[in-house]
Amino acid sequence: MPQLDDRTEPHSELADGVSAQVPTTDEVQIKTPENIGGMGHRKKRKEDPRFLQGKGNYVDDVKLPGMLYMDIVRSPYAHAKINKIDASAALEMDGVLAVITGEDLKAAGDLHWMPTLMSDTQMVLPIDKVVYYAQEVCAVIATSRYIAADAIEQVFVDYEPLDAVVDPFEAMKDKVIVRDDKDKKTNHIWHWEAGDKAATDAVFNDATTVVKEKFYIPRIHVSSIETCGMVANYNKVREHMQIYMTSQAPHAHRTVFALVSGIPEHKIQIISPDIGGGFGGKVPVYPGYVICAVASLVTGKPVKWIEDRSENLQADSFARDYHIEAEMAADKEGRITGLRVKTLSDCGAADAAANPSKFPAGLYSICTGSYDMKAAHVEVDGVYTTKPPGGVAYRCSFRVTEAVHMVERMTDIMAHDLGVDPADYRLKNFIRPDQFPYKSPTGWEYDSGNYEAALNKAMDMIDYRGLRKEQAEKRAKGELMGIGISSFTEVVGAGPSKDYDILGIKMFDSAEIRIHPTGKAMARFGTKSQGQGHETTYAQIIAEELGLPADDIEVEEGDTDTAPYGLGTYASRSTPTAPRPTASGPTRAVLPQLRARPPQWPRGRSGPRRRRSPRTC
Amino acid sequence: MSEHEVTLTVNGESVTRSVEARMLLVHFIREDLSLTGTHIGCDTTSCGACTVLVNGKPVKSCTVFAVQAEGAEVETIESVAAGGVLHPLQEGFWEKHGLQCGYCTPGMIMTAKEFLVRNPNPTEDEIRRGISGNLCRCTGYNKIVEAIQYAAEKLQADAGGE
C-alpha cells in the first residue's frame, strides 16, 4: 500500500522556482508587444479555421487504401457463461473476411487479456464468460461498414445467463463472484487508507459537534460528442504498426500497445489526430482498440473501427460511482477539527481506472479541501461488480470531484447544524495565508494560497450579503430561493513523480522546438489537445519565453513518431507541465545568433522570382 | 438489397452515384463524396453533428437515406466559406470562442445559417431554441449563442450597407 505520510521532499519538481505568491488578475502584466503576442494578448485560436470550414481531421475521416471495417458483437447479458460462438453464417457472407474471437486472441499469444493501468487485468475478448452488458464478445472484419454491421447479426452466441451483481454492497458479500479467473474468490479488490486513524478517532472523541452523511455520487458517462475509434495499419514488410486513434495520451498508449502486443515500441506509431472531446474518456485502452490492431495484424490491411454512440455509452469507461459515508467533527468554538470518511468504489468488472496517481483512489485524499483541521482519516475499498470497468477523471483530476463534493457538503451540513452562515463558516475554517506551505492531515503539501481573499472577492462580486437579504425577503413571502457556495482545492497538473505514475514511466512531459533559419519555429509536444486550444496557448507561451511571434510558431501534437515523449492531456496537466521546457536555456541561446545573422538571399539578387536555375540558390 | 442511381447537387455540383437503398445521406456525403466536415455523433438523431441543408432546410443527414435526396440541393459546411472568405457565422464562432474541439461546429453552423435567413434579428431565446437540435459537449452554449449574435449583427450590417 502506498504511504502518504513522510512527505518531506518538495511536492513538485515543477514547483521549483515558482513563486509562492500568486498574482491576482489586476497585477498580471502583458510583457510582450502585440506583434509577438505572448501571454495575455487576446488571440483568436490558431486551430479554428480548419474546424470552422469542415477541414478538421478526426479519426473517422482517415481513409487508407484497401481499408477494412470492424464491428463488434456485444453481450446482451451482464453476466453469462459462453457455451459457443457460431460465426459460420457470418463468415459465409460476401465481404466478410474474418471473425475474431477470444480463442483467436489466445492463440495469437494470450492477447485475450490485457493489463490495466491499475495493475489489474481486463478481458479483451472472453473465452468462458462475459461480465458486463455490452461487453465485446467477438469482432467481424469486412470490406464495408454496412457488411460488418450485417455480419454481427449473423454471429450466434450460446449464452448461459448467470446472476448479475450491480450493487457494490451486495458484491462485497461475495455471493456472486465476478472474477473467478482470480486466485482469491472475492469481489473485494483493494483497501486503501490515508491519514492518521488514531489521531482522527481522538479528535472525534473530543468533538462538541459531529455531523454524518451518506452520499452516492453516481456513475456517469463523459459522452464526448465524438465516440472512440481507430484505424490500425500494420505493414508486414516493415513489421510496423501505424495507428490512428482517439487518444488523449498517444505515447502512453504506444507503450501499452507495445507491452500488450509484443510489437517493439519503436515499431509502433500512434497518431492522435483532431479529437472531438475527451473529458477523460479517451485515456483508457478499450478492448475495441486492441482487437482492431490485432485485426490489422491478422489481415495485413488497414482496419477501421468506429464505435457508435450506444456502444460508447454502454461499454466505455465511466466516472465516479462512489458510495461515501462521511463524518465531520467540530470543537466548541465550531471550528472543524476532523474528517472521517469510508468509501466504496464500484470499479465494475476490472479495476481499469485511468488513474495517473500512485494511489488506488487517485487524489481522493485531497478531501480535507481548503479547510484547516487537526486530523483526517480516509478509507476506500474497491469492489468488482458486473458493470463495465473503468474510472476516469471527468473534467477534473482523478477522484477530486468526489472529494470536493463530499467535503463541501459536509461543511454546509456542519454550518447548518451550528446555525452559521455557510460562507462565514468557510471563512472561519479556511487554511490561513500564514499557514502556507501547509501540510494537510492526509499528507498533501499545499504550496500557496489565500482562500479567504478569494472567497471574499467572489462574495463581493455577487453581492452575497445582498442576496441573503433578498432570500430572506422572498422566503417570508413563501417564495424559495437557494444560494450555493463551494470552494475547491484541487491537485492539478499530474504531476510530480513522487505521487504520480503510469506503468512506472513516471509523469513528465517534453517539448521540442525547432527554429528554422528564417526564424519561424515548429514546436512539438507529448500532450494532446481535445479542444483545449494548445496550438494557440503553447504558441503564446513560447512567444513569451523566446520572443518569437506566436504567429510564427507551428504547434504539433499527437504523432508519436515526431513528438517527444509525454504523458498526454488530462487532469488539468497540459499547460502547467508541457510548455515549461520551452523556457530552457539552450533554446534561448540559439535565438540571439539567429537574430544577429538572419539568412539572406545573396547580394545582388532580390529574391526567388529572379532565380534562373535551381543551382543558383 | 438494391442499388439505386441517385443524382443530386452537393455544394453546387451535380453528382451521380449508385448507392444501396439503405445508405445514409451522412455516409454518402462523408464516404462517397469525401466531404468529411459533416460528422456523426450519435445513433438516435439527437446530436445534430451531421446537420446539412437539404433544399435549404437543415436536417440531420443520419436520418435521411441518400436515395431520398434524389434531385435535392445539398449544402455542407465545406460550401460555407464562399471563395475562401469566412462566412460571418464562421467569423463569429472564431471571434467569440464558439468552439473547442470543433466536432459539433459544422452542424451548428449549418443550423444557424438557415436560422438567420428565417430570423435575421433573433433574440437570445430564439437562438437557443433555434439550435436546440444540436448538442455541444465542450462550450456550454453561451459562446455559441454569442457567435450567432455576432453573425446576425454582421449580416444585418452588411445587408444595410448594400
Add this chain to the structure above:
Amino acid sequence: MPVIPGAFDYHSPRSLDEALSLLQQHAGEAKILAGGQSLLRYVEERGDHLAIGAMTREHALEDSSVVRNSYSLLHDTALVIADPLVRNQATVGGNIAHADPANDHPATMLAYDATLVTKGPKGERTIAIDDFFTGLFENAMSDDEILTEIRIPKPAANSGGAYTKFERKVGDYAISAAAVQLRLDGDTVAAARIGLTNVSAVPMRAQGAEAELVGKSLSDAVIEAAGKAAAAECDPSPDLRGGVDYKRDITRVMVKRSIQQAVARAKGGK
C-alpha cells in the same frame, strides 16, 4: 452498430395509386417511408375543417399562418415536437400512423376530434380518431392502406385549445403532456376534449377529466378536479423519465395549465 440500417429495397412512387399498388405487390413486407417526396403535402382550410396532407412536415405547421391564428392547440404541439431539425424532416402523418403514445400529435388529434382519411385497394375511407389507436404502435389501418389526410374540425366560436408538455430537455419525448380543446358558453364549459401524451400504452383521452369540466361553471376548484381526474385515470409506466406517482402528478399539472390556457384563448377568441 445501431447507426447502420438493415438492408431493404426502395421504391419511390410518383403517385398515390402507384404507392398503393406497390403496397399490394409487397403485401405485409413493405413499409411507408414518409418524408421522401412531395406527395400529400398541404395545410389548408377546406369548408368546415383544416386539411393536412399526411406527408406534411412538422415545420409547415409551425410556419402556417392559418394554424398559428386559428388552431392554437396544433401550433403549440408543432413547436414542442422533437427539435427544429427533426421537424424539418418528420411528417404529421408518420407521427400519427406510428401510434406511439409518446408522440405528441395523437393526444392533440384526440382533443380535436380529428378524422383520418385513408386510401387502400378498396378505396378511400375515414376513421374517427377515437377509433384509430388500437394498441401500442398499432392502428386501425390495414397493411395495404395509406394515411392520406388529417382533418381537424374548424373550432366553433368561443373555442380555445392548448398543449402543455413537460420534457427533460428540448427534443425529448414528454414526461407527460396534455392537449385540451374546449368551447365556452359564458363561464360555462360547453364542450371539452382532453388528450394525454406518454402516460398510457395507447394514446388516450382523459374522459374523466372532460366530465369534470363539461357543464360546469369555471373555477379553480373545477380545473383542479379535472387535473386530479386525469392523474387518476392515466396509466403511466415507470421509466427513465420518472416513477408512476411523479408522472401522475405532472399530468395533473399539465392538464390544469392546458385548461387555463385554453380558457384564456377561448375568451380571447383563439
